[in-house]
Amino acid sequence: MILSKLAGRPVLLAAGLVAALVLPWFVYPPVALDIACWALFAVAVDLLLGFTGLLSFGHAAFWGGSAYATGLIALHSGLPFPVAILGGAAFAALLALPIGFLSVRLRGIYFAMVTLAFAQMVYFVANQWRDVTGGENGLQGIPRELFGLDLSDPFYFYYAGLPFILAGLFAAWRIVRSPFGCVLMSIRDNPARARALGYSVDRFKLLAFVLSAALSGLAGGLFAIGHGFASLQGVYWTTSGEAVMMVVLGGIGTLWGGIVGAALIVELNDYLATAGFQETGIITGGIFILVVLLFRRGVWGTARDLIAARAAARRRPAEPARENAETPA
Template sequence: MTHAAQPSPVAEPVRNTKNAATVQIAFLLAGTLLLVLAPLFFYPIFLMKILCFALFACAFNLLLGYTGLLSFGHATFFGGAAYFTAHAVKEWGLPVELGILVGVAGAAALGLIMGFFAIRRQGIYFAMITLALSQMFFFFCLQAGFTHGEDGIQSVPRGDLLGFIDLNSSTNMYYFVLAVFVIGMVVIWRFINSPFGMILKSIRENEQRAISLGYSVARYKLGAFVMSAALAGLAGAMKALVFQFATLTDVAWQMSGEVILMTLLGGIGTLIGPIFGAGLVVTLQNYLATSDFPVTIITGVVFMVCVLVFRRGIIGEFYASRLGRRLGFQHRR
C-alpha cells in the first residue's frame, strides 16, 4: 500500500518567505509608480519637500533605529549641508553636482567631529552633547560671514544637471530629487543589511555582549554617526536647491526635534516608517499653514495620539500586526 508523499516541514516557511518577498516587491513597485506619477496630481514643490524630509528622517533613523543612539543635533548636518551647497553653487559657481558633493562632504566632516566627542557617552549624556554641539554650530552660522546671518543665503541658482537638464523646471527638479531620494534609500537599505549593519543592531540590542565578542563598538558607532550625518547632509543639500535658500531655521534645534517627531510617528527601526512620518508632518504643516488652526498644537495632538495608540509608530504597529507578519514584514519587539 502506497502512502501519499508528506510535504517537507520546511516547505511551508519557504513558501511563506517567497510569498512575502513577492508582496514586498509589489509594494515597492507600486510605491515607485505612485512617486513617478505624483507630479500629475500634486504640487511638485510640496512633493520635493516631502522627499527631502523623508530622506532626512531615514538618515536619522539609521542612527536611532538601527544603532540605538538618540541625537538632538542632526539639524547641524541638514542645515550645514544646505549652507555649504548654497554657498558653493552661488558664490563659487560650482555645478549643482559638485555643490551637492561639497554639502555632503561638509556634513560628513561635521559628523566626524561631533561623533568623536559624543560617542564617548551614552544615553541622555550622548543626546545632550549632540544638542550642545549643535547649538554651538547654530551660533557659528549666525556670526559667520558666508552664511549672511539672519538673512541666510538666498536666490541659490539650480543650474543645469549634467550641463543640459534645466533644473529651473519644477518637473525636472522633482525627478532629480526623486532619483537622489531613491539612491539614498538604496544606500540605507544596503547599509543596514550589510555585516556592518548587523553589528550595529547587535550593539543596539546588547552593547556589552558586542564588546565581549571583540567588536570595537566606538568605531562602529562613529561609522554609523558619520554615515547618518552624510545622508542627512544629502537631504539638506537637496532642500537648499529646491527652495533656493538656506537659513538659520535649517540649523535650529527645532529642526532636530521635527526629525525625531517624524521618525517616532512612522516607526523607529523600520525602513519606510520615517518616510510615512515625514509625509504626515509635512502634509499637516502645508495644509494647516493657511488655516486658523495652530500647526504646532495639531501636530502635538497627532503625536500624542500616535504615542498612546501606536506604541511602535504607525508603520511599526502595522509590521507587528497579524497582517504585517503574514506579509513577511519585520518589526522590532
C-alpha cells in the same frame, strides 16, 4: 510563507518607487520635494536611532550645515547643482567626525544632550558669521545650474533631484541589511556582548554617525537647492526634533516608517498653512501624542505587525488539519 515574504519586498519597493514618481502629479511640486527631502532626513535619523540605539538631537547641524555648504558652492563656483549637493554631503560627513568622536562614548540622554549642544554651536557660528552665511537673512538666490537646462519649474526640478533621494534611501536600505548593519543592531541590543565578541563598539557607532550625517547632508543640500535659500532654521534644534518626531510617528527601526512619518507631517503642515492656521505645532504635537499612546510602534510599524498577526492567524487552523491529514490511520 518565506516565498510570500520574498515576493512582498519587490512589490513594496516597486510601489514606493511608483509613488515617488507620481507624487508631484498629485501634490504641489515644492511640497512633493519637501516630502522627499524630509523622508531621507528621517531615514538618516532612524539609521542612528532605530538601528544603532542613539538618539541624536543634533542632526540639524548636518542638514543645515550641508544646506549652507551646498549654497556657497552653487553661488560661488558655478558648478552644476549635483556637485554642490555632493559637496554639502561631504561637508556634513566631515563635520560629523569630530562631533561623533566626542559623543559616541556617551549613552542615552547624555548623548542626546551633547549632540544638541554641538548643533547649537553650529547655529551660533552660522548666525554670527554673517559675511559667509548671511546671518539672519541666510543665503538667497541659490542657483539650480545643470548644463544650461531650465530647472526653474519645481515640477521638473523634482525629477532632477529625485535620483539623489532614491540613492540615499537605497544606501540606508543596503546598510541595515549588510553585515555592518547586523553589528549595529547587536550594539543597539547588547553593547557589552558586542564588545565581548571583539567588535569595536565606539568605532562602529562613529561610522554609523558619520553615514547618518552624510545622508542628512544629502537631503539638506537638495532642500536648499530646491528652495533657493539656506536659513538659520535649518540648523536650529527644532529641525532635529521634527525629524525625530517623524521617525517615532512612522515607526522606529523600520526605515519605511520615516518615509511615512515625513509624508504625514509635511502634508499636514502644508494643509494647515494653506487653511490659514498659524499654530500648526498644536495639531502636529497632539497627533504625535495620540500616536505614541495608541500606536506604540508607530503608524507603519503597527500596520505591519497587524498584517503579520492576521496572516499568522489565518495559517493556524490550516496547520493542524494538514498534520491530521498526513498522520497514517
